[in-house]
Amino acid sequence: MEMASSAGAIIDGKRIAAEVRRSVREHVADLTRRELRPPRLALILVGDDPASHIYVRNKSRACERAGIAYLDIRLPEDTPGERLLEQVDELNHDDTVDGILVQLPLPGPLRHLEPAVMERVEPSKDVDGFHPENMGRLLLGQPGFVACTPLGILFLLEQTGVPLEGAHAVVIGRSVTVGRPVAALLLHRHATVTICHSRTLDLPGHVRRADIVVAAAGKPNLVRGDWIKPGAAVIDVGINRTEQGLVGDVVFDEARQRASHITPVPGGVGPMTIAMLLQNTLRARTMHR
Numbered sequence: 048m049e050m051a052s053s054a055g056a057i058i059d060g061k062r063i064a065a066e067v068r069r070s071v072r073e074h075v076a077d078l079t080r081r082e083l084r085p086p087r088l089a090l091i092l093v094g095d096d097p098a099s100h101i102y103v104r105n106k107s108r109a110c111e112r113a114g115i116a117y118l119d120i121r122l123p124e125d126t127p128g129e130r131l132l133e134q135v136d137e138l139n140h141d142d143t144v145d146g147i148l149v150q151l152p153l154p155g156p157l158r159h160l161e162p163a164v165m166e167r168v169e170p171s172k173d174v175d176g177f178h179p180e181n182m183g184r185l186l187l188g189q190p191g192f193v194a195c196t197p198l199g200i201l202f203l204l205e206q207t208g209v210p211l212e213g214a215h216a217v218v219i220g221r222s223v224t225v226g227r228p229v230a231a232l233l234l235h236r237h238a239t240v241t242i243c244h245s246r247t248l249d250l251p252g253h254v255r256r257a258d259i260v261v262a263a264a265g266k267p268n269l270v271r272g273d274w275i276k277p278g279a280a281v282i283d284v285g286i287n288r289t290e291q292g293l294v295g296d297v298v299f300d301e302a303r304q305r306a307s308h309i310t311p312v313p314g315g316v317g318p319m320t321i322a323m324l325l326q327n328t329l330r331a332r333t334m335h336r
């Protein structure tokens with residue numbers, strides 16, 4: 048972690064993600080040494096969305112490097128919903144598949160089926176953590192799969208060593224994929240959690256009281272430096288494409304002057320998501336003997 052004299056330390060998500068990936072690779076190598084099969088992840092991609100293609104390619108490459116086997120399943124955009132659900136069922140019943148990931152968003156005509164598809168994935172193979180059973184387990188504090196980006200955010204915070212117990216954490220965003228699960232994870236670590244969203248009144252006032260800020264609104268430069276309480280830890284989840292390039296939800300240069308720790312965009316939370324996917328897949332393998 049780099050520490051300048053007055054500015055906050057930059058949380059190096061790239062380095063931390065590489066460490067997680069190395070640890071997964073070592074565990075997989077250990078399985079192979081013991082002549083046990085490596086974990087296997089099925090990646091389902093429906094349609095031709097270029098961004099989704101890049102995400103799936105990055106995931107399959109990361110699997111390859113970690114020694115995780117993967118099954119690359121491509122379905123055309125006009126795949127009937129029933130066929131997609133059948134494909135998920137086949138993978139649910141395949142004992143050589145530990146994890147199933149359906150790349151979202153689904154193309155337009157299938158978009159309405161996203162909840163049904165998430166629910167169809169067998170919970171013990173739900174490495175994305177989006178199945179209602181796993182979401183429920185998270186709220187109940189029971190073991191289950193947790194979504195990869197929230198897991199990555201928690202991992203980064205734990206690496207900084209900032210105390211979570213008793214801290215006031217403000218999460219900006221209440222999406223089911225980021226804001227809500229991250230709030231639940233923080234609550235389990237005994238933080239006092241405030242969840243803000245687009246109807247929140249006086250967002251700056253909430254952020255000013257936060258020891259930990261998790262910004263996941265998807266709004267470029269929403270959080271100004273003078274909102275940050277001196278010494279707060281700032282996790283910027285936002286990925287926003289602007290004319291100035293890729294930026295987060297936080298005005299980084301301003302916020303760094305007050306934060307104790309801060310994630311950059313890119314190179315902060317982003318690399319953690321795939322690292323946690325590999326970790327979840329390894330965990331799924333240990334559940335399927």
Ligand code: NAP
Pocket residue numbers: 196219220221222223224225226243244245246247250263264265266269284285286287316317318320
């Ligand atoms: P989302 O589903 O669009 O949710 C955004 C949330 O932010 C909503 O709850 C929304 O409130 C809230 N919000 C929007 N504008 C706001 C404002 N001005 N003030 C306060 N709250 C506001 O987005 P998401 O999927 O959670 O993703 C959030 C950001 O994280 C995006 O930039 C996304 O690209 C990024 N992301 C990064 C990773 C990664 O690094 N690997 C993974 C996932 C997402 P309402 O609920 O009231 O609409």
